[in-house]
Amino acid sequence: MNNKVIAIVLVVIGVALTVWGYDVYDSAASQVGRALSGDTPIEAWAGLIGGVVCVLIGITKLK
Template sequence: MNNKIIGIVLIVTGIALIIWGYNIYDAIGSQLSRSLSGDISIKAWVGMIGGAIAFLAGVSKIK
């Protein structure tokens, strides 16, 4: 029971982080920075990759 609750929390947190990271990635300032230098913001990477890891950890906890 306790692992399922932790898993659900990790899944929800992971989805929220993925959305947050994508919003940063798609922001106008980030688009301008990517077009000028080609670099992607560290915040966007952390949000998307951290969210994916949290999501996968949550799915593994539920099983």
Template structure:
């Protein structure tokens, strides 16, 4: 039973991290940096990829 609660928490945290990462990626300063240098901020990728991994682990725990 505790694994299911942990899985739900991981899924919620994962979705929040993906949203946070996308907000960083889509921010005005990030767009300006991408236009000038072509680089994306590392925090955005960490948030999006880490959130997706966290969500997947949570989904497997609930299943």
């Protein structure tokens, strides 16, 4: 029972991190920065990758 709760929390946190990372990636400041220098903010990458990792770990713990 305890592992399932942790797994569900990981999935929820992962989805929230992924959405936050995409919001940072798609923000106006990020778009201007990408247009001028071609760099993506590290916060966007951290949110996207961290979110996907959390979701994958949560899904594997649910099985």
